[in-house]
Amino acid sequence: MNRISWFILPCLFLLATAQSQQRIGEWKSFTDMKSVRSAVLVDHTLWAATGGGVFIYDTTSGVFTKVTNIDGLDTNDIQTIAYDGVQHIWVGGAGGWVNVYDLHTHQWQTIADIANRTESTHKGIKLFKFKGDTVFIVSEFGVSIFKQSRWEFGDTFQNLGFSSPQISSMALHQDQLWIGTDKGITVASLQTGAVLATYNTFPGIVTSTISALLVYHDTLIAGTPEGAVFFGPLDRAPKSISTLGNSSILELREESEKLYVLSSTGSNFTVKTLASLFDVPLTVAANTDVTGVSFIPGSSPWIATASRGLAHLNGNAWRYIYPNGPNSNFFNSLAVDADGVLWCAGGEIANAGFYRYNPSLSDNIQWKNFTSDHYPLMQKNAERFDNYYNVSRGAAGSMWISSWGDGVVQVIGDSVLRKYNYYSHPDLPGAVSNPPDYVVTSGVAVDNEGKTWIVNRNEANGRSLLRLDNDTSGTSFPDQVYPGWGWFHGMVIDRNNTKWLGSTVPWHMDPGHGLFFFNENSAISGAEPFDGWGQITNLSDEKVLSLALDLEGEIWAGLGLGVVIIPDPSNPGYRNTSYPLREQVIQAIAVDGVNNKWIGTKEGVLVVNPDGTLLLQSYTVASTNKKLLSNDIRAIDIDQKRGIVYIGTEQGLSSLSIRAAQTNRSFSGLEVGPNPFILPADQPLMIRNLVAASTIKILTVSGSLVVQFEAQGGGRAFWDGRDKNGALVSSGIYFIAAFAENGTQTVTGKVAVIRK
Known part of the structure; x- marks a missing residue:
């Protein structure tokens, strides 16, 4: 029996594992709720339908x-919301989804x-109307009748007398259904169900085009982008309402015997009221800063x-009400900093700056949005500029946010510290x-010496890679593989200080030129470098x-079809692939604490084991x-x-809680559990707080070796309670010794084993 001499710490440290605010397996969604499409007031509570x-x-x-x-909700893209006056809130969304909330049962x-209907792809729910037990559900293609008492559908009015009309509004008038569309009124x-006119x-x-319909004092009023008309109770010929001429009308409402009209053109809106159709409109609210969509009438x-x-309107000042959240539903880039704060950028389409999420704060301040309106350094040429699309971790707790058109900004805490651009x-x-100051930075990374590297897209002079030597000077390393081409996207730096560069923006799908690398200090074997530059095709x-660098130092590159894995970055001529990912578009790669890979594709999230040979899990809508939220995964x-x-x-942003596991850079004390360890057991003993590539030894109190094995990775090791011969050990106290790969660090713990 092998014996070793060693020093046993006199104290037993059993530290509780910090748990996240989410339960294991719990999903959350984070969306922008500033785009409100419709709202309803029930007692003192406002319900708002938004794009999130x-x-x-x-x-x-x-x-x-x-x-x-x-x-x-079946979709977060909500188009309309209404109250039936009794106990239900009706919510209509894109794709034809209807969700109903019971105010009594809270279900x-x-x-x-x-x-689920297949005859039309245009199925979004536009509005609800109520008459007794009947709910009129207005979708883009028709008006469906729903009976609440039987909780079932009746007829659908779909033949409207026009070719492929898009429905916008509806009114009930004299036992007739008036339907407004982009082709006119039916x-x-x-x-x-017969079409009468x-x-x-x-x-x-x-x-x-009809934008609104309302029955007011037994008269049907139709609003359009160019004014309004009315239909008298006897004479059905439309007549102009001259006092509303040239108004771009969005909605008509009645409140306290008055007619309220919401009109909007561009970034402004006006609410006017009329005591009769021939009255001079009185403006009760006007705003020149934002586009109005819908309204709840009143003084x-x-x-x-x-x-x-x-x-x-609060006195003479407008106040804007919405919950704390991200500035956009676009999340094309994500990076968690050392404090667990998530930084996000939306991309070109969003044009919404960048945003950060701090889960340790209270709900009403967890999100902070950074735009050029509030941070002048983000502006371009003293004008508003919010086209930020990529986030990267920097040195000393900083974050770097790349833009599409004006370089990159450095952020520390909540301060935008500096910008690097053409000037x-x-x-x-x-x-x-042309223009020469249109700078597109595509990634930032920090090397093993603490130097910051910036890669940018460049077709003019090959100066695609810059090393910052200090805050005001740097060294450029021109691309020697394709001197006139430099459409690089993304960068990781391996343990040898080699810079690895992608060649395609996922949402642009530029023609690719393979995987590039650069090392200014050494040649890379198995390739043909040009002054430190090389290419893998x-x-x-x-x-x-x-791109991703895993816990073992391997390079993973996501391709338009599968992945390429470089086990030894100093010898890129040898490479592997992952069979489970061979048919996928790999848009994002993240490495968890046990070195599993979380893969973002156009068909959901796939999780593979450390070497990519096994598919462990898949997540789809x-x-x-x-x-x-979506199968088209842009970032993880x-x-x-x-x-x-x-x-x-x-x-929007989805989050999923998993078991926390983080590989340490140095030992800080073992965490062992469960303790006592009862055998036989369904689950192994977990040993936490390990550095990478640790060796575990289980010993008796006399120092005899029970079993030795390598840690499974990700800062954790597992022991099944068996000795080196495969037999379950006896009851007693056992010591655990963990050794770093280089043998210079040792840490110990102990566990009580109880045999049933």
Whole structure:
């Protein structure tokens, strides 16, 4: 029996594992709720339909409640919301989804019939109308009748007398259904469904598009982008309402016997009221800063706006009400900093700056948004500029945010510290020759000596790679493989200080040129470097979309078709692939604490084991019961300490809690559990707080070796309670010794074993 001499620490440290705020396996969604499409007031509570779900605002307490796909919605792209006057909130979304909330039971129900219909791809729910037990559900292609008492559908009015009309509005008038569309108005019989009349020309108005319908004092009023007309109770010929001429009308409402009109043109809106159709309109609210969409009428109306939540006039000042959240639903890049704060950028389409999420803060301040309106250093040529699309971790707790058009900014804490662009020192070259100051930075990384490297897209002079020597000077390393080409995207730096560069932006899908690398100090074997530069081609696809350095120092490159794995970056001529990923578009790669790879594709998230040979898990919208926001995954990063996987999409941010595991750079004391360890056991003993490549020895109190094995990785090791011969050990106290790979570090712990 082998014996070793060693020093046993007199104290036993059993540290509780820090748990994240989420339960293991719990999903969350984070969305922008500033784009409000519709709102309803129930007692003192406002319910708002937004592009990121529903928010509820208590006007008395000022408290927000968010409702998303996690809470019962089938889509977060909500188009309309209404109250039936009894006990139900009706929510209509894109794709034909209807969700109903019972105010008494506090339960959500789904009505999927319209969403499941196949005769039209235009199925979004536009509005709800109520008459007794009947709910008229207005979708883009028709009006469906739903009976609440039987909880079932009746007829659908779909033949509207026009070719492929898009429905916008509806009104009930004299047992007739009036339906507004982009082609005009259809009048149908409620009893038979027959089309009684159609109208597509209106006096004094060129357009046939109808934006709003309302029955006011037994008179049907139709609003259009160019004014309004009315239909008298006897004479059905449309007549102009001259006092509303040239108004771009969005919505018509009645309140306290008055007619309220919401009109909007560009970034402004006006609410006017009329005591009769021939009255001179009185303006009760006007705003020149934001686009109005819908409203709740009154002397101080609530306005649903396109970009700033609900607007409410408080004296002479407007206040804007929306819950704390990200500035956009676009999440094209993610990076978790050393404090567990998530940094995000939306990309070109979002044009929303960048945003950060701190899960340790209270709900109302977890998100902070950075835009050039509030941070002048983000501006370009003293003008608003918010096209930031890529986030990278820097040295000393800093973050770097790359832009599409004006270089990169460095952020420390909540301060935008500096910018490097065409005019800075050192300067960054433009992506194109004209305009020369159009700088597209595509990634930042820190080498093993603490130097910061910046890579940018450049077609003019090959100056695609810059090393910052200090804050005001740097050294450029021109591309020697393709001197006139430099459309690089993304960068990781390996343990040898070799810079690895991708060649394709996932959402642009530029023609790829393979995987590039650069090392200024040494030649790389197995390749043909040019002054330190090299290129790897003949891949399954030459478009390199994503890059990652794993815990063992291997390079993973996500391609337009599968991945390439370089086990030894000093010898890139030898490479592997992953069979489970061979048919996938690999848009994102993240490495968890046990070296598993989380892969973002166009078909969801795939998790493979450390060498990519086994598919461990897959997550799609369907398999997660719609907890994952989208199958088109744009970015992934992991908070290893809290055990949270963040998944970026163009429909918002999803998060999934996993077991926290983080490999240490140095030993700090073992965590062992369960303790006591009862044998036989369904689960092994877990040993935490290990450095990478640790060796574990289990010993008796006399120092005899029971078993020795290598840690499984990710800062953890597992012992099944058996000795080196495979037999379960006896009851007693056992010491655990963990050794670093180089033998210079040792840490110990102990466990009590109880045999049943």
